[in-house]
Amino acid sequence: xxxxxxxxxxxxxxxxxxxxxxxxxxxxxxxxxxxxxxxxxxxxxxxxxxxxxxxxxxxxxxxxxxxxxxxxxxxxxxxxxxxxxxxxxxxxxxxxxxxxxxxxxxxxxxxxxxxxxxxxxxxxxxxxxxxxxxxxxxxxxxxxxxxxxxxxxxxxxxxxxxxxxxxxxxxxxxxxxxxxxxxxxxxxxxxxxxxxxxxxxxxxxxxxxxxxxxxxxxxxxxxxxxxxxxxxxxxxxxxxxxxxxxxxxxxxxxxxxxxxxxxxxxxxxxxxxxxxxxxxxxxxxxxxxxxxxxxxxxxxxxxxxxxxxxxxxxxxxxxxxxxxxxxxxxxxxxxxxxxxxxxxxxxxxxxxxxxxxxxxxxxxxxxxxxxxxxxxxxxxxxxxxxxxxxxxxxxxxxxxxxxxxxxxxxxxxxxxxxxxxxxxxxxxxxxxxxxxxxxxxxxxxxxxxxxxxxxxxxxxxxxxxxxxxxxxxxxxxxxxxxxxxxxxxxxxxxxxxxxxxxxxxxxxxxxxxxxxxxxxxxxxxxxxxxxxxxxxxxxxxxxxxxxxxxxxxxxxxxxxxxxxxxxxxxxxxxxxxxxxxxxxxxxxxxxxxxxxxxxxxxxxxxxxxxxxxxxxxxxxxxxxxxxxxxxxxxxxxxxxxxxxxxxxxxxxxxxxxxxxxxxxxxxxxxxxxxxxxxxxxxxxxxxxxxxxxxxxxxxxxxxxxxxxxxxxxxxxxxxxxxxxxxxxxxxxxxxxxxxxxxxxxxxxxxxxxxxxxxxxxxxxxxxxxxxxxxxxxxxxxxxxxxxxxxxxxxxxxxxxxxxxxxxxxxxxxxxxxxxxxxxxxxxxxxxxxxxxxxxxxxxxxxxxxxxxxxxxxxx
Numbered sequence: 001x002x003x004x005x006x007x008x009x010x011x012x013x014x015x016x017x018x019x020x021x022x023x024x025x026x027x028x029x030x031x032x033x034x035x036x037x038x039x040x041x042x043x044x045x046x047x048x049x050x051x052x053x054x055x056x057x058x059x060x061x062x063x064x065x066x067x068x069x070x071x072x073x074x075x076x077x078x079x080x081x082x083x084x085x086x087x088x089x090x091x092x093x094x095x096x097x098x099x100x101x102x103x104x105x106x107x108x109x110x111x112x113x114x115x116x117x118x119x120x121x122x123x124x125x126x127x128x129x130x131x132x133x134x135x136x137x138x139x140x141x142x143x144x145x146x147x148x149x150x151x152x153x154x155x156x157x158x159x160x161x162x163x164x165x166x167x168x169x170x171x172x173x174x175x176x177x178x179x180x181x182x183x184x185x186x187x188x189x190x191x192x193x194x195x196x197x198x199x200x201x202x203x204x205x206x207x208x209x210x211x212x213x214x215x216x217x218x219x220x221x222x223x224x225x226x227x228x229x230x231x232x233x234x235x236x237x238x239x240x241x242x243x244x245x246x247x248x249x250x251x252x253x254x255x256x257x258x259x260x261x262x263x264x265x266x267x268x269x270x271x272x273x274x275x276x277x278x279x280x281x282x283x284x285x286x287x288x289x290x291x292x293x294x295x296x297x298x299x300x301x302x303x304x305x306x307x308x309x310x311x312x313x314x315x316x317x318x319x320x321x322x323x324x325x326x327x328x329x330x331x332x333x334x335x336x337x338x339x340x341x342x343x344x345x346x347x348x349x350x351x352x353x354x355x356x357x358x359x360x361x362x363x364x365x366x367x368x369x370x371x372x373x374x375x376x377x378x379x380x381x382x383x384x385x386x387x388x389x390x391x392x393x394x395x396x397x398x399x400x401x402x403x404x405x406x407x408x409x410x411x412x413x414x415x416x417x418x419x420x421x422x423x424x425x426x427x428x429x430x431x432x433x434x435x436x437x438x439x440x441x442x443x444x445x446x447x448x449x450x451x452x453x454x455x456x457x458x459x460x461x462x463x464x465x466x467x468x469x470x471x472x473x474x475x476x477x478x479x480x481x482x483x484x485x486x487x488x489x490x491x492x493x494x495x496x497x498x499x500x501x502x503x504x505x506x507x508x509x510x511x512x513x514x515x516x517x518x519x520x521x522x523x524x525x526x527x528x529x530x531x532x533x534x535x536x537x538x539x540x541x542x543x544x545x546x547x548x549x550x551x552x553x554x555x556x557x558x559x560x561x562x563x564x565x566x567x568x569x570x571x572x573x574x575x576x577x578x579x580x581x582x583x584x585x586x587x588x589x590x591x592x593x594x595x596x597x598x599x600x601x602x603x604x605x606x607x608x609x610x611x612x613x614x615x616x617x618x619x620x621x622x623x624x625x626x627x628x629x630x631x632x633x634x635x636x637x638x639x640x641x642x643x644x645x646x647x648x649x650x651x652x653x654x655x656x657x658x659x660x661x662x663x664x665x666x667x668x669x670x671x672x673x674x675x676x677x678x679x680x681x682x683x684x685x686x687x688x689x690x691x692x693x694x695x696x697x698x699x700x701x702x703x704x705x706x707x708x709x710x711x712x713x714x715x716x717x718x719x720x721x722x723x724x725x726x727x728x729x730x731x732x733x734x735x736x737x738x739x740x741x742x743x744x745x746x747x748x749x750x751x752x753x754x755x756x757x758x759x760x761x762x763x764x765x766x767x768x769x770x771x772x773x774x775x776x777x778x779x780x781x782x783x784x785x786x787x788x789x790x791x792x793x794x795x796x797x798x799x800x801x802x803x804x805x806x807x808x809x810x811x812x813x814x815x816x817x818x819x820x821x822x823x824x825x826x827x828x829x830x831x832x833x834x835x836x837x838x839x840x841x842x843x844x845x846x847x848x849x850x851x852x853x854x855x856x857x858x859x
Contacts, residue, residue, distance in 0.1 A: 054152040056164075060120030061089075068094060071155040073283070074102075078114040082209035086110035089119050089128055089137070090211075091157055091176065093283055096302055102157055102183040102285060103176050104211045109136040109629050112774075126151050126161050126174070132773030136629075139174040156187045181211065184218075184275075184286035191272035192222045200272075202288045215319075216292040222271035225264065229294060229310070235381075237318035237423075238311045243273075253308035259298070260284075292317035315425050322354020323420035323544065326374075335424075336372060337441040354420075359442035360536045360559065361402065369399060371407070371438035379408060379437060380421045388414035395438065402540050406439045419542060526586050529613060531606035534558065538568055547620065557616060566601055567617065571610035581686030582610050588685045592658055596650030598673055598683040617681065619674035626669065626739050632772065637779035639678055640736050644787065645812055646680040647672060651729055652805040654682075655722045663689045663721065667728035668709045669735055708742040708753070713799055723799035729808070730794020730825075734758055737787050739772030755795055755825045762792060762822075787812070792822035 053070045055061065066077030075094040078087045079101065089105040106128055111117045116131040124144075128137040139161055143149075148164040162172030177188040182204050184190060191200040204214035217230045227240035227248060241250030243264040248254060254262055261276045277284055283299040284307075295309040314320055314327070321332035322341065334340055334355035341354050361369050388394040394414035398404040403418040421439065537558030538545050545556045547567065556568040571582060586603055593599075604611040622643065625631045635643070647667075654662040665687040673681045711727035713719045731742050734754060742754040761769050767785050768776075775784070790811050796802050801823060803811070811819055 053154075054150050055119070055121060055126070056150050057121045057148075060118040062118050063115040067153050069153045069155045069157070073155055074153055074157040076153050076159060078111070078117070078119075081211060084209040086112065087114040087117070088211060091153065091159060093299070096283070096299060096304075100285070100297075100304075101211070102181075102185055103159070104181050106137040107181065107211045107213060111136070112633070121149050121151060121161075124149060126159075130773070132776070134773060141173050143173060157185045158188070181205075182288045186276050186284060187274060189272045189274045190218065190220050190227065191270055192220045193270050194222070195269065202286070202294075204288045204292065205290045207290050214290050216288055216290075216317075218286075218288045218294055220271055220273060222266065225266060225271070227273065229288075229292070231292065231318040235318055238316065240310075251308065251310060253296075259307075292320060319422050321424070323422060324355040324357075324424070326424040326426050328426040335374065335439060337439075357442065357539075360539070360561070361440065361442055368443040369440055370443050371395065371398075372441050374424075374426075374437050374439055376425055376435050376437055378423075378425050379415070379435065380406075380417060380423050382422070383408070383415040383417055386414050386416055398438075398440065402535060404440065406437055408435075408437045410436075420544060526600060527602040529602040529604045529611070531604055531609065531611075533560065534568060534604055534611055534613075537566065541570065558613070565616040567614040569612040569614065571612075582612070584688060585612055585685050588662060588688050588690070592654070592662070592685075594650055594653040594658070595679065596646045596681055597653070598681040614683070615675075615681075617673040618676045619678060621670045622672040622674060622680065622736075623669035625674070626736055626772075627741060632739055633774050635678075637775045637784070640775070641783060641787070641812075643672075643674075643678070643680045644733055644736055645809070647682065647729065647732065648805060648809050648812060650680070650682045651725055652809055654688075655725065655805050661690065661722075664725050664728075665689055666706060666709070667725055667732060668706050669732055672732070711799065712797060721799060722804070723802050726794050726802045726805060726808070727799075729805070730791050730802075731755070733787060733791040733794065737772065737775075737784060737791065738770050739774075758788065758792065759825055762788065786819060789819050789822060792825055793820060795825040796823050797825065798823075 052067055055067060061067070061077060063078070066075050068075045072094060074091055076091045077089070079090050079092065079099065080087050081101070088107070088110065090101045091103040092099050092101045105119075109130075111128075111130050113131045118129045118133070120127065120129070122129075122135075125141060126139045127135045130136045141161070149161065150164040151159060151161045152168060153159050154168070157176075159176040160170070160172040161174040162170055166172065177185075178200065180188060180200055180202055182202055184202060189200055190202070193199070199219055202218040204216040206212040206214045215232050217233050219228055219230070220226075221228050221239070224239075225243040228236050229238040230236050239250065240248035242248070243266075246255060247262055254260070259278060259282070261278065263274050263276075265272045275286075285297055286294060287297060288294050291314060293309050293311060293314065296307040298305045298307050311317055321327045324335060324338050325332045326335055337358055338355035339358050341356050386394070386397055388397055388409065389412070391409040394407050394409040394416070397414065398407040398416050401416075401418070404416050405419065406417040406421055408415040535541075537560050538556045541554075541556055545558070547555045547557050549555065553570045556570065558566045558568045560566065585600065598617070599615045600612065601615060602613040604613070619625070625635055626640075651664065651667065654664060662685075664682065664685065666684060667682070671682065671684045673683050675681060709728040709731050711724040713721075713724070731754070735742060738754065738758065740754055740757075758770055761767060767788050768781065770788060771779060771784055790803075790808065794802055794808070
């Protein structure tokens with residue numbers, strides 16, 4: 001590449017020579033020089049892009065450049081699948097349309113600009129460098145220094161990294177055949193190494209335009225000499241049958257033609273399957289597609305033909321239609337009482353699709369839920385057998401368990417299912433009572449109606465509605481009477497969640513009974529929600545509803561009648577956060593109202609269960625974006641600056657504008673949530689403190705918070721103030737700008753954290769080297785430098801040197817022209833925190849920089 005650039009520069013200089021100077025060179029000589037330069041440039045380009053099958057140490061692929069196997073069968077280079085805007089390095093069959101990719105290097109980490117990326121040999125490895133010259137994929141082999149490494153694309157489609165002195169047929173130090181994606185080429189293997197226990201497995205693409213690993217896997221079962229097709233690596237739903245010496249018994253098509261040779265090896269070293277073609281000029285491959293079918297393809301005269309595929313019916317693919325989805329003749333539909341799931345959330349890695357209930361189950365002791373009878377070809381898997389003497393008893397058992405979603409009774413056998421129903425298949429024939437499964441639906445679901453019973457149901461609905469109205473009126477009268485009598489509860493007008501307020505919150509613990517008193521005039525302005533409604537909203541805390549887990553415990557997505565979505569925080573019995581934090585959340589957030597603070601919608605207590613209900617944030621937390629290689633691309637510089645300003649305004653409100661002066665004490669990226677418009681909202685106030693009067697500082701003997709975000713005076717002496725939040729905010733700003741975690745270490749020889757790393761480059765006038773590479777095109781350089789400058793001001797050692805949040809907002813909003821020069825931040829030259837278990841028996845008690853901490857609670 002360097003030689004090519006040099007020649008091009010020489011060529012340009014020659015053409016730009018002054019006319020009088022050029023005239024001194026004979027015309028024939030000038031023509032000869034131009035011809036030679038042009039030929040060399042053209043030859044070098046062709047040699048790298050089309051004429052060669054190898055990449056050597058001084059070469060690289062960029063843009064449209066490729067290498068081609070010596071017989072012209074395979075080609076390697078950058079490609080863009082379908083309508084995708086992202087680029088990958090891959091191998092494909094040359095001169096076949098449509099393009100058929102047989103191997104992909106960077107399946108999970110993509111490239112946006114192939115002209116700036118490079119695929120080359122570096123540090124004894126084959127590596128892929130992205131637009132910022134950061135390695136995003138590597139062969140990762142440990143080799144001693146070699147000067148003659150070469151990577152060759154073989155005629156069989158195998159990319160091999162080897163010493164150039166070795167034969168071209170050698171396996172080298174690394175080969176793509178040992179790292180297959182979704183395709184098995186002739187000569188490559190499905191294998192199981194009996195010594196290392198490693199496997200060569202095919203993994204489907206996520207979808208037709210995303211080569212990221214999908215849900216389906218094809219692998220060998222060495223114990224039964226068969227090939228297995230599995231869903232999500234664990235659920236087997238198709239097998240090839242055992243090897244009979246010639247083919248797999250469940251794939252009789254393998255023996256029906258003389259085109260292929262199949263080989264199965266089982267010895268002390270390995271079990272493996274491979275195949276070859278009797279006619280080497282033909283092209284063929286096994287492909288495991290994104291829909292879960294394995295297909296043997298053959299190209300004859302450039303036309304693609306399907307030799308066979310398994311499973312033969314798409315309905316035989318496990319979970320093809322997702323949860324509660326029913327498959328009928330390779331088509332998916334939802335059962336009555338269910339609706340199509342909304343757009344799948346790729347950030348949560350939810351690919352299954354499927355259906356959800358239109359109306360949430362009742363799940364109360366009155367047992368009003370009903371069942372829909374359905375004839376199926378096969379019953380869904382994962383059933384449980386229970387003892388029941390009749391179909392009525394079997395139904396009653398299912399109805400009494402809120403987690404039970406279906407039952408089946410036949411020949412004194414009662415089967416029940418809990419959770420989601422997967423792999424439902426509809427029969428095309430009338431099977432009468434055979435294979436009749438009863439699926440649980442809400443009594444309110446209108447789908448129970450049919451032509452024969454419509455009149456009865458209409459009459460029943462009228463009568464039922466009248467009865468319900470009467471019951472509701474009676475309930476209202478009783479509650480009004482009770483309210484006038486006791487005066488201890490207040491209804492929440494217009495609340496779709498059917499909350500109620502309580503003036504005094506009584507919290508029972510194992511060792512004490514604590515009261516959380518509300519405001520003398522208005523009580524605790526946080527609605528109380530019934531346990532039953534939370535169970536219904538979260539489908540009994542179903543795993544599919546789980547959004548994540550924090551120090552508090554798991555968080556679930558809940559849906560109340562009317563479609564209102566909430567986040568449900570469930571206090572774990574082994575949580576590091578205790579009853580004080582639970583009370584703190586309720587008291588503090590109830591008194592805070594700001595667009596950059598998350599809203600607490602309610603709470604619940606039932607036995608040992610303690611629940612907090614928040615507004616639902618569809619984009620989860622900030623750290624999920626800025627520290628993820630893919631999601632970070634969704635946050636350009638303008639959006640990141642808006643997020644920084646939003647957080648700053650939220651903290652300013654806590655420090656200055658709220659009714660109470662509040663110090664958050666645990667400000668970090670994971671506690672910043674993002675709504676659907678990516679507006680930041682500060683969450684988790686379990687560790688927050690109220691500073692009395694006009695005070696700005698206090699002290700504690702119990703240091704709690706998160707390492708990496710604690711200010712030095714708080715970590716060492718237990719002194720917290722509004723400047724403690726300023727320090728934490730400074731760390732968050734630097735993390736947003738750099739895309740790096742403060743708890744990471746970026747120069748191992750110095751063992752520095754992010755603050756030290758930023759300070760070092762800032763001191764060397766290399767501030768722009770700190771910026772997250774994906775921001776370089778979208779950012780305003782002056783704004784970035786100002787953010788880094790201001791961020792360093794926030795994390796200074798002396799709290800008095802840190803700006804207030806009011807100054808922060810003014811500086812970031814551009815209303816302050818002069819920004820002070822920062823001093824060296826805290827913790828720059830200090831070693832990393834030595835953390836140990838945070839259990840009660842082994843608490844961390846110090847930091848290795850000799851800052852003593854009293855009773856810290858690291859989270």
